[in-house]
Amino acid sequence: MGYVPRLRSLWGPAGRKDGAEWSLVSPVSVAVVCLHTDPFAPPGSGDVGGMNVVVRHTSQALAARGHRIEVITRRSDPDSPEVCVVDGVRVRRVSAGPPHPVPKGEHEGFIAPFRERLEDLEPVDVVHSHHWFSGMAALPVAHAWGVPHVQSFHSIAAPPLTALAEGERPESPGRLAGEAHLARRSDAVVAVSDAEATTAITRLGAPASRMWVVHPGVDPRVFHPLAEPLPAGGRPRVLLAARLEPLKGVDLAIRALARLPQPRPILQVAGGATHGTEYVDSLQALAAQLGVVEDVALLGPQSREELARLMREASIVLVPSHSETYGLVALEAAASGVPVVAGAVGGLREAVRDGVTGLLLPDREPRTWAEALARVLDSEDLRARMSQASRAHARERGWDTTAGGMLAAYCALLQESRTA
CATH class of the missing domain: 3.40.50.2000 (Glycogen Phosphorylase B;)
Known part of the structure; x- marks a missing residue:
């Protein structure tokens, strides 16, 4: 299929670059890597939160456009299927560590076995990692396959001496060094906000020329105003x-x-x-x-x-x-x-x-x-x-718009690799 996004997504020191036009003849195949949390698990408990919502809905919107999307996550529930298809997205749960939930900070120990499971899979056009655990597992695999690696952090560790009340502490020993490595070695970094992009550039050393900002979306079919006002007299x-x-x-x-x-x-x-x-x-x-x-x-x-x-x-x-x-x-x-x-x-x-x-x-x-x-x-x-x-x-913020922004980044990387 052909798709030509016309977006304002590339973030750099001089602001956004307008009018970038990318074209692709056939669908893109993307491995979406989420080591520590399953994007298709219910949000709101454990380590399931906003990142899961973003990954799931963006993947579904890309699949709806005809692209081949596979979400790869760690198997943390023995009753969940190893492979299934949800709303056009292939979900693969691989064995790395015990088949049950563990605290987020312990997932650093699963990076190596998770990487081995990735190496057994068929190459794709683009590998997109979410969170630093995923990136440390997937970046070497993407480079071995000779395909672009895209990194999204969703949060970036505060400096070691930062008080908890001022932000989020590093969750495991390798996080600060791992995030900096990924920011500098990935082919692109996709941030969910200008604020996160600035942090990735100033704290992690990410090149501004490889930074993209793609805002999350919202589903108006699920989130919408009341059809009728609530009865009067209740407490706000x-x-x-x-x-x-x-x-x-x-x-x-x-x-x-x-x-x-x-x-x-x-x-x-x-x-x-x-x-x-x-x-x-x-x-x-x-x-x-x-x-x-x-x-x-x-x-x-x-x-x-x-x-x-x-x-x-x-x-x-x-x-x-x-x-x-x-x-x-x-x-x-x-x-x-x-x-x-x-x-x-x-x-x-x-x-x-x-x-x-x-x-x-x-x-x-x-x-x-x-x-x-x-x-x-x-x-x-x-x-x-x-x-x-x-x-x-x-x-102004639907998930299809988010998918278009993500696809613009993928197409730019693929066009660059094909003309290199």
């Missing part, structure tokens, strides 16, 4: 959707809630613990200490459909994370016509239009967040204006 709902771990700032949301006057809104928290119960226990203890136990609902992991229902029934979606590479939840809220209150960090500055689709807050003071919540909750007119602007913002 503030939704926070995230894995339960310190980085996501659920404690800040509870502290802000406690500063609001009675009757308070209900804070609904959708998501499961990354591992263990220590952080969840601390959140419950904090709610009890602040006297808001009856106002906080820890709902656990949710399906995409149930999350979408919770989102469109909410008055506000809250994103109090210490850092976000993009902030997919904010885009899903926009498609649902719900204002977002978020921190002015990372890619959230791109996912939220401050004062238009939501509010971006400059600090982590509970008083600041409580005042922002009250401002939106107390003004029906403000919520209506933000709702309308949010829907228009989200309409």
Whole structure:
């Protein structure tokens, strides 16, 4: 099939380069590598989160265009099929380590056996790795096959002495060196935001000439506004959707809630613990200490459909994370016509239009967040204006657009390799 994307995706020090035109005569075959997490597992628990959503939907959108996409992940469930096809995407689960979930940081030990499984597969046109574990396994295989290797990080490790409250610590000993190696040796790096691209260039040494920015998308068939208003008289709902771990700032949301006057809104928290119960226990203890136990609902992991229902029934979606590479939840809220209150960090500055689709807050003071919540909750007119602007913002970000941006990067690399 022929496809000619006309996109503004290539990111460099002088800004975006317009008018790049790439052509391809036949479909592209892509190995999408995700070592530590299965993109076709339910989001919201363990290490399943936004990256899984991006990989799954982008892969499905590329497959719908007629391209041959195979997602390769570690087998972490003995009951899951080794090979299956889901919405046109071939999913292959290979044996590397035990056939059950293990903490994310332990996956560094699975890089070598996972690489051996990749070496047994048939070569493809492009290898695209997601997260540094995947890249360290797949980069040598792609080079051995003589095909381009594309790296996406989805998060980049903070420097070793960075406090947890300021960002994400390296999750395993080799992460900082591994990310820098991949940023410099991969044929392209695809970031989900300008913020992540800047970090990859300045912290990891990625060449700006090989950096692409492809924003995530949203499915308007799943995330959309309410067809009819909720019955009057109920308490407003503030939704926070995230894995339960310190980085996501659920404690800040509870502290802000406690500063609001009675009757308070209900804070609904959708998501499961990354591992263990220590952080969840601390959140419950904090709610009890602040006297808001009856106002906080820890709902656990949710399906995409149930999350979408919770989102469109909410008055506000809250994103109090210490850092976000993009902030997919904010885009899903926009498609649902719900204002977002978020921190002015990372890619959230791109996912939220401050004062238009939501509010971006400059600090982590509970008083600041409580005042922002009250401002939106107390003004029906403000919520209506933000709702309308949010829907228009989200309409520009479909998964087919994301797939087109990804395909532009693939086509550019293939054209370059064929003319070298």
